[in-house]
Amino acid sequence: MDDQRAVSTTRKVVSGLVFVALIPLVAMAAVMVSARMGDGPSVVFAGGPLVAGELATGPEPDWSFVRDVGTIELQLLDPPKSRLIWIVEHEGKAYVVSGYMGSFIGRLWKRWPIQAERDGRAIIRVDGTRYARTLERIRGGAEVEGVTAELRRKYGFVASRTDIADGSVWLFELGPPSAEMTGVSP
Amino acid sequence: MKRFYMVAASVLVLVFLVVLLVPGVAESIEGRLLSWLARTAS
Structure with a gap:
């Protein structure tokens, strides 16, 4: 009985720790998705296509x-x-x-x-x-x-x-x- | 335990949606990450 209780408690603690560890990982994944959907990159993550801004035409610039x-x-x-x-x-x-x-x-x-x-x-x-x-x-x-x-x-x-x-x-x-x-x- | 997993999953989904949809949250997290990276690198 005590062993079962100990296993149950351990399982709860481990589950709690995994949950806490997952929060920042999920947040980071959301930041990555957000960056990927945006116009242009962020400092850390790759971004989506460059849409805003005038597209230069004409002769080759210096x-x-x-x-x-x-x-x-x-x-x-x-x-x-x-x-x-x-x-x-x-x-x-x-x-x-x-x-x-x-x-x-x-x-x-x-x-x-x-x-x-x-x-x-x-x-x-x-x-x-x-x-x-x-x-x-x-x-x-x-x-x-x-x-x-x-x-x-x-x-x-x-x-x-x-x-x-x-x-x-x-x-x-x-x-x-x-x-x-x-x-x-x- | 099952209820705990459901609550935990709901919280994680909520975190994901808040970061994705609430303006400024993603930028704030990225700024903190950048600061941490800069401190670690120096």
Whole structure:
């Protein structure tokens, strides 16, 4: 009888502890869902498609204005999720970067670079204005030195030409939109 | 015990809906999470 009571009490205590532990987990899951449904990312969680903001058209802009921009919102067309990322400018072109790509956890955590390599069509939003772009992965070339220098200057992010060549850091140029950019709402 | 599980499940669903639907709650939680992450990282 005492054993049964002890088991019952233990079960109640464990159930209570599990319930208490589940509350913050459920709350966090709701925050993630809320972020995913919103226009653009939050600081911590990926967001939904970038809808608000004028869609820039016309000639290719000079991206030097992003030298003073800390983060931008980047949304791939497939899948249409958005996130905050760094951006640098070099010789009038814009670049984005993803570190930690050399580790298993990094690749698990950072899916957007792999998705971008597969389909580089994207929308970025900078200071409220959206730009249709195509992400093209850069593994080498003359611009790497300048881009990595700018990353170091702007963010203190250290990446070498070797890091980019061997894939531990993925670098993308934000090139002009491809001719068949569909799925972009004006 | 069965009643406890039903109440617990109802509370969890309520928490989920409040965070999802009440304006500002999700942002507040995320702000606290960010602060905690920053403290842990430093």
